[in-house]
Amino acid sequence: MTNHWIDIQHSDVILAIGSNPAENHPISFKYVEKAMDNGATLISVDPRYTRTSSKADIYAQLRPGTDIAFIGGLINYILQNDLIHREYVVNYTNAAFIVGDDFQFEDGLFSGYNAQNSSYTKETWSYQLDKDGNPKRDETLQHPRSVYQLMKAHYARYTPAKVCEITGTDPHAYRRVAETFCATGKPGKAATIMYAMGTTQHTHGTQNVRSYAVMQLLLGNIGIAGGGINALRGESNVQGSTDYAILYHILPGYLKTPTHDNVDLQAYNAKWTPTSNDPKSANWWSNTPKYIASLLKAYWGEAATADNDFCFSYLPKRSGNYSFIKLMERLQAGGFEGLFCMGTNPAVGGPDAGSIRQGLSKLKWMICADLWETETSIFWKAPGIDPKSIDTEVFLLPAASSVEKEGSISNSGRWAQWRYKAVEPPGEARSDAFIVDQLCQRLKKAYAKGGVFPEPITQLAWNYGHGHEPDIPTVAKECNGYFTRDTVIKGKAYKMGEQVPSFAFLQDDGSTCSGNWLYCGSFTEAGNQMARRGLSDPTGMGLYPEWSWCWPVNRRILYNRASVDPSGKPWNPNKPVIAWNSVTRKWEGDIPDGGWPPLAEEGTRNPFIMVSEGYGRLFAPGLADGPFPEHYEPMESPMENLMSSQQSNPAVMRPCKISTSDKFPYIGTTYRVSEHWQAGAMTRNLPWLVELVPDMFVEISRHLAEWKGIANGDMVTVSSERGSIEARALVTNRIKPLRAGGRLIEQVGLPWHFGFGGMARGDSANVLTTAVGCANTSIPEFKAFLCNIEKGGNKA
Amino acid sequence: MGISRRNFLKSGGVAAAGVAISAKPAKASVDAPELRTKGLQTSTTVCPYCAVGCGMIVHTKDGKIVNIEGDTEHPINRGSLCSKGSALFQVANNERRLTKVQYRAPGSAKWEEKSWDWALERMATLMKDSRDRNFVKTETIGGKNYEVNRNEGMAFLGAAALDNEECYLWGKFARAMGVAYLEHQARI
Numbered sequence: 001m002t003n004h005w006i007d008i009q010h011s012d013v014i015l016a017i018g019s020n021p022a023e024n025h026p027i028s029f030k031y032v033e034k035a036m037d038n039g040a041t042l043i044s045v046d047p048r049y050t051r052t053s054s055k056a057d058i059y060a061q062l063r064p065g066t067d068i069a070f071i072g073g074l075i076n077y078i079l080q081n082d083l084i085h086r087e088y089v090v091n092y093t094n095a096a097f098i099v100g101d102d103f104q105f106e107d108g109l110f111s112g113y114n115a116q117n118s119s120y121t122k123e124t125w126s127y128q129l130d131k132d133g134n135p136k137r138d139e140t141l142q143h144p145r146s147v148y149q150l151m152k153a154h155y156a157r158y159t160p161a162k163v164c165e166i167t168g169t170d171p172h173a174y175r176r177v178a179e180t181f182c183a184t185g186k187p188g189k190a191a192t193i194m195y196a197m198g199t200t201q202h203t204h205g206t207q208n209v210r211s212y213a214v215m216q217l218l219l220g221n222i223g224i225a226g227g228g229i230n231a232l233r234g235e236s237n238v239q240g241s242t243d244y245a246i247l248y249h250i251l252p253g254y255l256k257t258p259t260h261d262n263v264d265l266q267a268y269n270a271k272w273t274p275t276s277n278d279p280k281s282a283n284w285w286s287n288t289p290k291y292i293a294s295l296l297k298a299y300w301g302e303a304a305t306a307d308n309d310f311c312f313s314y315l316p317k318r319s320g321n322y323s324f325i326k327l328m329e330r331l332q333a334g335g336f337e338g339l340f341c342m343g344t345n346p347a348v349g350g351p352d353a354g355s356i357r358q359g360l361s362k363l364k365w366m367i368c369a370d371l372w373e374t375e376t377s378i379f380w381k382a383p384g385i386d387p388k389s390i391d392t393e394v395f396l397l398p399a400a401s402s403v404e405k406e407g408s409i410s411n412s413g414r415w416a417q418w419r420y421k422a423v424e425p426p427g428e429a430r431s432d433a434f435i436v437d438q439l440c441q442r443l444k445k446a447y448a449k450g451g452v453f454p455e456p457i458t459q460l461a462w463n464y465g466h467g468h469e470p471d472i473p474t475v476a477k478e479c480n481g482y483f484t485r486d487t488v489i490k491g492k493a494y495k496m497g498e499q500v501p502s503f504a505f506l507q508d509d510g511s512t513c514s515g516n517w518l519y520c521g522s523f524t525e526a527g528n529q530m531a532r533r534g535l536s537d538p539t540g541m542g543l544y545p546e547w548s549w550c551w552p553v554n555r556r557i558l559y560n561r562a563s564v565d566p567s568g569k570p571w572n573p574n575k576p577v578i579a580w581n582s583v584t585r586k587w588e589g590d591i592p593d594g595g596w597p598p599l600a601e602e603g604t605r606n607p608f609i610m611v612s613e614g615y616g617r618l619f620a621p622g623l624a625d626g627p628f629p630e631h632y633e634p635m636e637s638p639m640e641n642l643m644s645s646q647q648s649n650p651a652v653m654r655p656c657k658i659s660t661s662d663k664f665p666y667i668g669t670t671y672r673v674s675e676h677w678q679a680g681a682m683t684r685n686l687p688w689l690v691e692l693v694p695d696m697f698v699e700i701s702r703h704l705a706e707w708k709g710i711a712n713g714d715m716v717t718v719s720s721e722r723g724s725i726e727a728r729a730l731v732t733n734r735i736k737p738l739r740a741g742g743r744l745i746e747q748v749g750l751p752w753h754f755g756f757g758g759m760a761r762g763d764s765a766n767v768l769t770t771a772v773g774c775a776n777t778s779i780p781e782f783k784a785f786l787c788n789i790e791k792g793g794n795k796a
Numbered sequence: 797m798g799i800s801r802r803n804f805l806k807s808g809g810v811a812a813a814g815v816a817i818s819a820k821p822a823k824a825s826v827d828a829p830e831l832r833t834k835g836l837q838t839s840t841t842v843c844p845y846c847a848v849g850c851g852m853i854v855h856t857k858d859g860k861i862v863n864i865e866g867d868t869e870h871p872i873n874r875g876s877l878c879s880k881g882s883a884l885f886q887v888a889n890n891e892r893r894l895t896k897v898q899y900r901a902p903g904s905a906k907w908e909e910k911s912w913d914w915a916l917e918r919m920a921t922l923m924k925d926s927r928d929r930n931f932v933k934t935e936t937i938g939g940k941n942y943e944v945n946r947n948e949g950m951a952f953l954g955a956a957a958l959d960n961e962e963c964y965l966w967g968k969f970a971r972a973m974g975v976a977y978l979e980h981q982a983r984i
Contacts, residue, residue, distance in 0.1 A: 005848060005849075005872050006871065006872060024846060025846050025847070025848050026878035026879075027848045027850050027872065027873045027876050027877070027878055027881075028848050030873075030874075030876065201984075232846075232847070233846075233847035234846060234847060234956075234981075235845075235846070235847060235956035235957055235981055236842070236843060236844045236845055236846065236847060236849070236956075236957055237847075237956055237957055237958060237959065237960065237963070238847060238956035238981060238982050239847060240959075240960040240963055241955065241956045241958060241960075241963045241980055241981075241982060242982045243960070244960060244963035244964050244967055245967060246952075246954075246955075246958075246963055246966060246967045246970070246978055246979075246980050246982075247978065247979060247980065247982060247983060248976060248977060248978050248979060251971075252964065252967065260935060260937055260942040260944050261942065263942070263943070298968075299968055299971065299972065313943065313945065314945065314971075314972070315945070315971055316944065316945050316946040316947065316971065316974045316975065316976045317942070317943070317944040317945065317946065317976075318944075318946075318976055319935055319937060319942070319944060322976050322977045322978075322979070323979060323983055324953075324979045324983040324984050327951050327953075327977045327979055330951075330977070331951070335948070336948075336949065336950055336951050336977070337922075337926040337929070337930065337949045337950060338922060338923065338926045338949060338950035338951075339950065339951050339952075339953065340950065340951070340952045340953065340954070341953050341954055342952070342953065342954030342955050342958065342966060343954045343955030343957055343958060344953050344954035344955045344956075344980060344981060346953060349981065349984060350984060351984070364922070364926070365919075365922045365926070367919055369954075370894065371887070371893055371894060372892060372893065372894060373892075373894065380900060381905060381906075387903065387904060387905040388903050388905070389903075390902075390903065391902040391903060392900075392902065393899070393900065393901065393902055393918075393922070394899070394900040395897070395898070395899055395900075395915055395918075395919055396894065396897070396898040396899075396900075396907065397894075397897055397915065398893070398894035398895050398896060398897060398898075399894070401844070401887050401888060401893075402841060402842075402844035402887075402957075402959075403839075403841050403854055403861060403864070403884070403887075403888050404888070405959065406959075407959025407960060407961045407962060408959060408960045408961065409842055409844075409849070409959055409960060410849075410960060411842075411847050411848060411849025411872075412847040412848065412849070413849070415849060416960060417842045417849055417851075419840070419841045419842050419959070420839040420840060420841060421839070422837075422839045422841065422854040422856050422861055422888075423856050423859055423860060423861055423888070424859065426893050426895050427893075427894075427895020427896060428895055428896050428897065428912065429893065429894060429895055430912070431962070432955075432958050432959075432962045432966065433959075433961065433962050433965055436962070436965045436966050436969050437965065438912070438916050439916065439919060439920055439923070439969070440965075440969050440972075442916055442917065442920035443920050443923065443924060443973070446920060446921070446924050447924070451924060451927075451928050452927065452928040452931045453931060453933065453945060453974070456945075456971075456972045456973070456974060457972050457973065460968070460969075460972040464965075470961075470965060472959070472961050475961040475964060475965060476960075476961050478964075479960065479961065479964050515964050515968070516964065519960070533840075533869065535869065535871060537871075542871070544871045547871050674878060674879055674880070675879050675880065676880075677845050677846070677880055678981070682844075682845070682887060683880060683883075685890060685892045686883050686886040686887065686890065687886060688879075688882075688883045688886055689879065689880065689883050689886075692879060758892075759892065777983070778983065779983060779984060780984055782984075
């Protein structure tokens with residue numbers, strides 16, 4: 001989230017799109033309702049009429065996979081009706097930048113497209129530069145090659161009529177959404193977007209989010225109270241696990257993992273450290289060398305020195321895409337001897353789950369650590385499987401639950417909150433930290449005796465006490481970071497072993513270590529900031545600066561330098577985030593997003609400090625599929641693309657296992673219910689929750705039910721090109737067919753929590769979904785595929 | 797009025813396990829029955845389900861959790877919990893929880909119980925052998941040789957419910973082992 005949960009109460013308009021907060025983040029709805037009590041309007045945009053929709057002032061139905069068209073039409077409405085927050089747009093965004101003459105867009109394709117490998121070369125997606133090497137700007141926004149004018153032309157194609165034909169939205173509802181949301185460009189008005197997996201799980205998921213960014217920047221809604229782009233993350237610590245980068249392409253703090261051509265640390269820094277010639281650009285990622293050096297020191301400690309690039313060569317280097325879908329492809333090709341599932345259940349949670357289950361049988365060994373027996377851990381005795389045919393050695397390690405160990409987790413609002421151990425884990429269950437520690441220690445011993453390239457393991461710094469398991473506060477201190485030697489910074493002396501106060505003090509010379517620069521400041525000499533329980537709220541804005549600790553540096557609202565005008569006065573003095581006190585020459589309120597003076601003064605910096613130009617990007621040249629969002633149909637779609645002749649995202653290769661609406665006429669989409677959670681192990685084994693939702697079910701409209709002769713409660717079979725499942729049919733008014741492309745298109749809605757294991761069992765929706773992912777993130781397109789439904793069960 | 801639950805955790809940081817409540821006991825009566833949580837050990841936690849991060853209070857007695865409820869002091873949830881958080885008690889106390897290391901031998905149709913020691917030694921051996929057999933020191937790309945130091949013998953998956961410090965250790969270990977195929981729920 002750019003903002004945080006409590007801040008939602010300050011919104012005037014809340015757009016829940018690609019999300020269902022009343023269902024899946026129920027307690028957050030307190031703040032939606034608080035906002036509504038104060039006159040805010042809630043808009044729910046969803047293929048189905050959900051629990052959130054039932055509370056909304058405006059409901060607009062949306063065909064799965066058409067968010068870019070929907071938002072594109074709103075952006076068009078803003079531009080055509082001049083509803084932008086002009087001073088914000090001119091000063092804080094790249095609207096005024098002049099784009100190079102070679103940048104083109106034609107019939108769904110941007111310049112630089114290579115059809116052979118479905119990718120773009122992005123040289124033409126660049127700016128005209130002035131003599132200092134900075135993008136030329138036209139603050140009148142009139143220049144025909146300005147980002148603003150290019151955007152106007154791009155979005156002029158998203159007329160209300162065209163949009164509603166694509167999305168299936170009722171035009172009256174669409175008009176109400178436009179009039180309501182797009183009125184928040186006035187200073188003093190704030191709109192927020194609450195989004196989740198309905199937004200991200202598409203082959204154009206990143207561009208969906210980009211659409212929100214473009215719209216919110218035009219309206220001046222980023223950095224202000226009640227504004228922002230707020231991702232409702234789905235797991236208690238998926239924010240933390242992403243911050244700590246247990247993903248193939250990043251290192252803790254969103255540093256990049258090295259690529260094969262980063263032959264040494266210097267090459268790595270040269271490739272990944274952005275530069276800027278603009279003295280007003282903070283270009284925060286210019287600190288990359290400090291953060292990577294500090295991380296390497298945290299990893300390899302004493303062994304990491306300036307002479308050996310801080311053991312940089314010990315890091316594995318990537319030369320391809322190893323994301324989940326690719327990982328599973330390799331698994332199915334027999335490309336791994338082993339798989340370690342540390343608290344995860346891909347046999348239920350992954351796309352094309354049937355193929356994943358088959359792939360597991362190719363393993364020599366598999367280790368699962370979990371609280372429960374999961375479908376993944378028992379794939380070898382799944383229904384219909386002959387165990388004798390599977391040679392995999394499987395280990396199922398009993399793991400500790402959240403109340404049986406100590407540590408921090410980070411919520412969607414970036415608050416890292418400390419948790420305490422209430423009891424010992426049951427029986428012989430152990431914490432994940434114990435498991436990792438034990439394996440690491442044993443492998444260190446084994447590699448001390450010999451093996452291939454043993455140094456990264458034998459020289460790994462692993463000093464977490466001599467207890468039964470690692471001392472977690474000690475780990476947390478390493479994550480914050482400490483000085484590795486006596487050092488002096490800006491005239492102040494720091495002793496070896498002292499905690500680093502914040503990432504502003506991290507160095508590239510090996511004098512600091514930090515397991516995650518973003519969390520620098522979370523555990524200082526003053527103690528564990530994440531464990532704080534202070535309830536003071538000095539600004540009255542619900543920031544609670546002394547409750548837990550949030551990154552970065554306990555700043556509660558990101559980009560808050562954009563919440564004030566160039567003189568430092570809040571756009572909305574009634575709901576200030578920060579304000580410049582010209583007498584004391586200090587910012588008051590939230591931690592400012594950089595302590596520099598306001599834009600109108602000397603020594604200032606532009607507010608969007610994490611991009612190299614410092615201006616919010618309306619035109620974003622760094623993405624795989626284009627600098628402006630453009631509507632494409634999902635890989636499996638019942639309709640032609642009405643915007644261009646590019647049917648699906650040109651930057652995503654069409655997979656093999658897809659079909660057409662001749663064979664599978666209905667749109668399939670997956671979602672969650674309040675009473676169950678993710679792949680289900682942690683809820684389908686709890687009697688209280690099983691009592692609430694005991695069975696797998698699928699939702700269809702009354703119209704489709706009648707057409708297929710299905711009554712409420714009947715067993716049905718839902719099938720796709722990937723497989724088929726059975727479930728009970730829930731026939732409901734809450735799903736209506738979509739009027740799109742001149743016809744009625746039906747949907748089948750599927751909760752994806754169920755599997756053949758656990759107490760409450762059912763078929764897995766992900767047997768049906770497609771293993772094809774977003775052009776930028778590779779997240780699978782769970783939310784839009786094609787399926788068929790027939791009366792009568794047919795066990796998968 | 798009975799004991800005030802609202803204020804028992806004032807002055808931050810007092811919530812470590814082992815703090816026993818010993819406030820003035822209420823006089824039991826028809827209108828003010830004694831709290832069943834009286835005299836129990838208390839600690840705070842945060843819900844392990846979605847990412848709102850609701851605060852909870854855990855009551856333990858003799859090493860067992862006897863109650864979990866919303867923390868009224870928490871500025872986000874103020875004591876409220878959804879159906880999942882309200883059911884956390886049944887994660888802690890649940891006969892289906894795994895309590896023993898289990899092992900499935902090749903071709904077997906069942907689990908066998910094993911000791912941690914046995915399992916850890918076997919797993920470490922398997923991991924070392926797979927890494928050593930499938931370690932890719934260099935790769936030729938575009939006619940040039942590059943040092944890549946990748947362990948392609950295994951993939952690591954998981955997890956979004958690990959604590960931050962566990963994520964850090966797991967990631968550190970994975971990278972030291974040269975694992976490049978490192979992914980988890982955030983990707984899907």
